[in-house]
Amino acid sequence: MTAPTPRLVHIVDDVPELSGTDSLTMVVALDGFLDAGSAGAVACRHLVAAGASGGGVVVATFDVDELHDYRAxxxxxxxxxxxxxxxxxxxxxxxxxxxxxxxPYLLLHGPEPDTRWEAFCRAVKEVVDRFGVTLVVGMGAVPMAVPHTRPIAITHHANNPDLLTGASPWRGELRIPSSAQALLELRLGEWAIDAQGFVAHVPHYLAQLDYPRASIALLEHVELAGRLTIDLSDLIALAEDRDEEVARYLAANTEVGEVVAALEQQYDAFERAEESGSSLLAEDRPLPTGEEIGRQFERFLAGLDPEEEEGRE
Known part of the structure; x- marks a missing residue:
């Protein structure tokens, strides 16, 4: 006799807090791939800490044993x-x-599934159908050759063009590594469920650190998309502390400051070209490579408070 297939998600039957709700947003942020600077993870920790009842009520639990690669x-x-x-x-x-x-709103968070992505997407649809979710909003972050002294850029994407608020800066087609979160947005669109997401561009020399500035940018966009109100004061304080830490290091290491200055010049040239409409390409200046910036910031990473970084891991 064939053993029954285990359920991937266990959903709470009775959630009175959602009775009468005709519009419900579910925020999604999965750890493991699309999270430079731990921007999504930091944002999730902030949302849970700010939630009522000790981090909110867990209304659905996924069977991690079916999805997680423990050895990896x-x-x-x-x-x-x-x-x-x-x-x-x-x-x-x-x-x-x-x-x-x-x-009220829902927050789906935890490690990105290593296996069974399609089954995971179907399990999320069960949650969406059970609670009547009307909009799914994803958060992510990628390392980019941008300076930390400029505003955090955001890439907005959606499975419904009506959800997009502006023109995309990207041209043509990019072939990129997929993720469970990206596949979820694609499948939800095929099931006629609105989903959109925001990806923060994190300075790649800070991508291995907690970078709350990117978390703030993500949550500000989540607020607008999901029509939510989120108190960001604690995150703003964390971001200011991180900014001061980086500024102190730059002041004491002129060679690193020169690298960041080169990125600023490249960024500003790109912005001028965009505003004039002349070209998406910046002026002919050599862009520092990730390896170059990484070598320059090795001392910075090594000099951080080890207890802080151990706690982040």
């Missing part, structure tokens, strides 16, 4: 003198949260 991404645990304890089991869940004005 080994969860942390503690060894205390002579025994193991405090195993940090990966969790992929949907939480019911409320914004600053009391409006």
């Amino acid at each position: 991404r080994r969860p942390a645990m503690s060894f205390v003198r002579d025994h193991y304890e405090q195993y940090d089991a990966p969790r992929l869940v949907v939480r019911l949260l409320k914004d600053a004005g009391g409006t």
Whole structure:
């Protein structure tokens, strides 16, 4: 006799907080791939911390054992003198949260599935159908050759053209590595479910650090798209601390400052070209490579507070 196929998602039957709700947004941010500067992860931690009832109510739980490659991404645990304890089991869940004005919304967060992406998308659709989600909004971040001294650029994408608020700066077709989150947006569109997302452009020399400035930019766009109100004051304080830390390092390391200055020149030239409509290409200046900037910032990364970075990991 064939064993029954395990369910990928377990959904709470009774959620009275959503009774009578005719418009519901679900925010999605999956860890593991599209999250330079941990922008999405930091944003999720902020939303959970700001939620009521100790981080909101978990209304759906995915079977991580069916989706996670433990050998590729080994969860942390503690060894205390002579025994193991405090195993940090990966969790992929949907939480019911409320914004600053009391409006309910859902948050799907946790590690990106390593396997069974199509089954995962179908499981998310079960959640969408069960709670009557009317809009899915994704968050992500990619490393880019941009300076941290300029505004965070955002790429907006959607499976419904009516959701887009402006023209895309990208031209033509880009072949990129896929992700479970990107596939989810594609499949939701095929199922006539509106989904859109925002990808923050993070300076690639800061991509391995928590970069709250990008998290703020993402959540500001989520607010507008999902018609939510999110208190960002704690995140703004974190971003200011990070900015001061980077500024102190640049002041003490002129060679690194020169690299950032070159990126600023390239960025500004690109902006001038865009505004004039003459060309998407910046002036003929050599753009510092990721390897060059990475070498320049090795000391910066090594000099961070090890307890802070250990906690982030």
